[in-house]
Amino acid sequence: MPVTITIPTPLRQFADGQSEIQIDARTAGEALDKLTSTHSELRRHLFNDQNALRNFVNVYVNDEDIRHANGPDTPVKEGDTILIVPSIAGGAAVLDEIAGKDAGGPEAGMPALPMLSNEEVARYSRHLIMPEVGMTGQRKLKAASVLMIGTGGLGAPLGMYLAAAGVGRLGLVDFDVVDASNLQRQIFHGTKDVGRPKIASARDRIEDINPHVEIETHDTKLTSANALNLFVNYDVIVDGTDNFPTRYLVNDACVLTGKPNVYGSIFRFEGQASVFWAERGPCYRCLYPEPESGLPGVRRQSDN
Numbered sequence: 001m002p003v004t005i006t007i008p009t010p011l012r013q014f015a016d017g018q019s020e021i022q023i024d025a026r027t028a029g030e031a032l033d034k035l036t037s038t039h040s041e042l043r044r045h046l047f048n049d050q051n052a053l054r055n056f057v058n059v060y061v062n063d064e065d066i067r068h069a070n071g072p073d074t075p076v077k078e079g080d081t082i083l084i085v086p087s088i089a090g091g092a093a094v095l096d097e098i099a100g101k102d103a104g105g106p107e108a109g110m111p112a113l114p115m116l117s118n119e120e121v122a123r124y125s126r127h128l129i130m131p132e133v134g135m136t137g138q139r140k141l142k143a144a145s146v147l148m149i150g151t152g153g154l155g156a157p158l159g160m161y162l163a164a165a166g167v168g169r170l171g172l173v174d175f176d177v178v179d180a181s182n183l184q185r186q187i188f189h190g191t192k193d194v195g196r197p198k199i200a201s202a203r204d205r206i207e208d209i210n211p212h213v214e215i216e217t218h219d220t221k222l223t224s225a226n227a228l229n230l231f232v233n234y235d236v237i238v239d240g241t242d243n244f245p246t247r248y249l250v251n252d253a254c255v256l257t258g259k260p261n262v263y264g265s266i267f268r269f270e271g272q273a274s275v276f277w278a279e280r281g282p283c284y285r286c287l288y289p290e291p292e293s294g295l296p297g298v299r300r301q302s303d304n
């Protein structure tokens, strides 16, 4: 009964460069034994001297971690996929070491990517088993920072998903307090938060979703006097305010600091979303040189 074993990039050099290998096996352990008897160099990277899987090696059958199933005895059937996901235990760069280079793959001159703890590996396992994300992608998310302007109707869902997904550092800019009329859409904030500063309830919510996220609150209105100093400390800027003065201010400050500008706007059942990055393409002013009527956002100057 053939199953497919997916080999992670840093280990392919020990498996003749193959990314997938078909093996007949009845259990995950049998599949790994057969794999590593064919590719013996792989064995010392996956197993310790006691023939147990190294603790930084995570093995999934389909999307289930075998540690949460029957370990090596976890049964496999035809068509199943076995995924090997090396992580980093205790902060040691084991993976980098076995790959003989930095497995995180940052471009030359970029700082090395942060490691994931075992708790983070468990938390993000659904990302780690996606080839489009994987260990490198998750470490890139952890290394990333996003400045969110506004914690309201757009900022709240956005910030919650960024936090859940594992973006390492989130900056929150808001000066407003929670009003009962916000609660129907601004899901950062709950009934008990009415009257509190929005950045306080947003912080509480993010910490509950993901305590691994570093949160920086900026209890201020974004102005032309503070925008540049705020923006330079983040990788990506998100304008969740959905009002024209802030939209043009965010655009101009992003152009000046070279930051990507994530924009969203809604009106009733209409919405727009885009990313503007002047270093790679047009900015918001290229599209709309001046505020126009009839665009989403033009009718609501303050509350999003």
Ligand SMILES: [Zn+2]
Residues within 6 Å of the ligand: 278, 282, 283, 284, 285, 286, 287
């Ligand atoms: Zn432009």
